[in-house]
Amino acid sequence: MAEHLYTIAINEHFGEKCGCPVCSLYRMLEKNEIETITGAAMMEPNVRIQTNKVGFCYDHFSMMLTYGKRLPVALILQSHLEEIRDRINPVKPDATEKYLNSLEHSCYVCDRIADKMASVYSNIVYLWKNDEKFRKLFAEQPRFCLPHYRALLAASKELGKKDRTAFCEALGNITVTSLETLSGDIDWFCKKFDYRFAKEDWKNSKDAIERTVEALTTKLPQRNGDDI
Ligand SMILES: [Zn+2]
Ligand SMILES: [Zn+2]
Numbered sequence: 348m349a350e351h352l353y354t355i356a357i358n359e360h361f362g363e364k365c366g367c368p369v370c371s372l373y374r375m376l377e378k379n380e381i382e383t384i385t386g387a388a389m390m391e392p393n394v395r396i397q398t399n400k401v402g403f404c405y406d407h408f409s410m411m412l413t414y415g416k417r418l419p420v421a422l423i424l425q426s427h428l429e430e431i432r433d434r435i436n437p438v439k440p441d442a443t444e445k446y447l448n449s450l451e452h453s454c455y456v457c458d459r460i461a462d463k464m465a466s467v468y469s470n471i472v473y474l475w476k477n478d479e480k481f482r483k484l485f486a487e488q489p490r491f492c493l494p495h496y497r498a499l500l501a502a503s504k505e506l507g508k509k510d511r512t513a514f515c516e517a518l519g520n521i522t523v524t525s526l527e528t529l530s531g532d533i534d535w536f537c538k539k540f541d542y543r544f545a546k547e548d549w550k551n552s553k554d555a556i557e558r559t560v561e562a563l564t565t566k567l568p569q570r571n572g573d574d575i
Contacts, residue, residue, distance in 0.1 A: 353463075353470045361484045368488055369467070369495035370565050376463050378414075380456045381407065385415025389423060397455055398423055399430040404454035468502035475514055476506060486517055490525030492565050529559050539575075549575075 353372070360371040388394045403411070411420050434446045474481040491499065496518060503514045532555035538544045539552065553575060561567040 367492040385419045389419045401453035407456040
């Protein structure tokens with residue numbers, strides 16, 4: 348049954364209780380897609396037709412270069428560039444603009460993950476409703492980032508009214524508590540620049556900016572060389 352495909356993975360990633368469990372599931376799917384596209388799927392004609400058409404976003408081009416070999420990426424680019432050249436027409440500016448606009452906003456890997464994530468969200472809601480053990484595990488999560496909080500709120504519409512209220516409350520309480528922790532850490536980080544607090548301990552605030560950006564966007568930004 349397709350709707351129960353990700354049950355084992357969901358239980359595993361929620362079992363880690365470290366960061367947003369949905370981010371962790373997303374990263375697993377992303378890694379699988381990158382490995383597939385730079386490996387076996389690269390030469391498949393149907394896949395190539397699709398990658399020629401939609402291309403890749405910057406993040407996924409970068410990951411393909413980080414994790415894959417350079418030749419598969421070059422072969423993908425070779426036929427992708429050919430298709431782009433065919434679609435660009437200097438005497439048809441409107442059609443060319445429309446094509447380039449859709450190309451800028453499409454990515455083969457993002458599209459594949461989006462389809463799978465829709466099943467993941469739906470399965471999380473399904474497990475919460477039908478599996479008492481998972482419901483307990485869900486309540487023990489340390490946090491959900493805001494994009495995944497939003498996605499789970501949307502997925503919870505498949506629940507009945509009473510269940511939906513309980514699910515959204517459990518999900519919302521975890522998110523609110525984690526945001527309050529982040530607020531406290533950011534407050535303390537700012538206070539540390541006041542001379543009255545200069546000698547105090549940094550507590551848990553040194554990476555509060557990065558953790559907050561991660562909670563807002565799903566992505567942990569790179570630190571500069573600053574010690575603070
Ligand atoms: Zn997340
Ligand atoms: Zn992408």
